[in-house]
Amino acid sequence: MNYFLTIFISLIMLFAGAVGLLVAINLIKRQKKLINSIILVEFKSVRVHYIVGACIVIALILTNILALAGVFDLESLLLYTHYGLITWQVNFLYTSLLFLLLTVLLLLIILSLAKSAVVDKGIYTVLNFLDWYHVHDYIIDEIKGLVILSSSKDTFNTLRDTTSPLRVAKQDIPKLKFILDKNKNKFSV
Numbered sequence: 001m002n003y004f005l006t007i008f009i010s011l012i013m014l015f016a017g018a019v020g021l022l023v024a025i026n027l028i029k030r031q032k033k034l035i036n037s038i039i040l041v042e043f044k045s046v047r048v049h050y051i052v053g054a055c056i057v058i059a060l061i062l063t064n065i066l067a068l069a070g071v072f073d074l075e076s077l078l079l080y081t082h083y084g085l086i087t088w089q090v091n092f093l094y095t096s097l098l099f100l101l102l103t104v105l106l107l108l109i110i111l112s113l114a115k116s117a118v119v120d121k122g123i124y125t126v127l128n129f130l131d132w133y134h135v136h137d138y139i140i141d142e143i144k145g146l147v148i149l150s151s152s153k154d155t156f157n158t159l160r161d162t163t164s165p166l167r168v169a170k171q172d173i174p175k176l177k178f179i180l181d182k183n184k185n186k187f188s189v
Contacts, residue, residue: 006089010096017096020103027110027127034115034124041176043116043147043166045126050112057105064101068094116166118179123149125163132183140177145170 067076068091079085079093114126122131134151141147146165168176 003085003089006083006085006093010093013096013100017100017103020100020107024103024106024110027107027114030124030129031110031114033129034117034119037117037119037121037124039117039119040179041118041168041172043118043125043168044145045116045167047112050108054105054108054112057101057108061098061101061105064094064098068098118176125166130163135180135183138180140168140173142170142173145173147176 070076076090079090080087085093111126116125117123122129123135130149130151135149137150139148139150145168147168148165149163151161151163
């Protein structure tokens with residue numbers, strides 16, 4: 001029974017890592033499109049939380065590599081004796097976990113390096129692209145230099161269709177207001 005559970009958990013980790021890899025590839029493609037576009041206003045961002053997350057994942061990766069190398073025999077011994085696993089099952093479990101952690105690290109690095117900007121076709125945020133058809137309204141806090149966009153026809157009634165606050169330079173706020181006023185609800189009836 002423990003054999004099937006170990007294989008099942010390992011396969012779930014491999015599947016989650018593969019999905020994360022596909023997301024990372026899509027984020028890289030989106031960033032390449034942003035680089036090749038004409039940037040009208042660039043959003044500034046502080047991504048300390050991604051860097052902290054990456055440091056934690058690096059520590060977990062090093063721990064996992066040391067466990068694979070046999071330095072942490074206590075954990076492996078627990079898997080051998082308590083769960084009745086054999087060596088290849090423990091190594092498969094550790095390798096699956098390593099693949100998942102490397103995928104998470106790749107995603108965190110991409111998210112920490114990703115740019116957000118307003119281009120002629122729409123707005124690139126870290127995680128998605130809003131073309132002008134999806135921008136229905138916006139709120140700008142000129143004192144803090146923050147912009148929140150809404151892609152809902154009901155504007156800001158729900159948080160589901162709003163972006164996280166995007167930081168913009170204070171000298172770019174009038175230009176951003178002009179671009180957003182010109183293009184919001186551009187294609188809506």
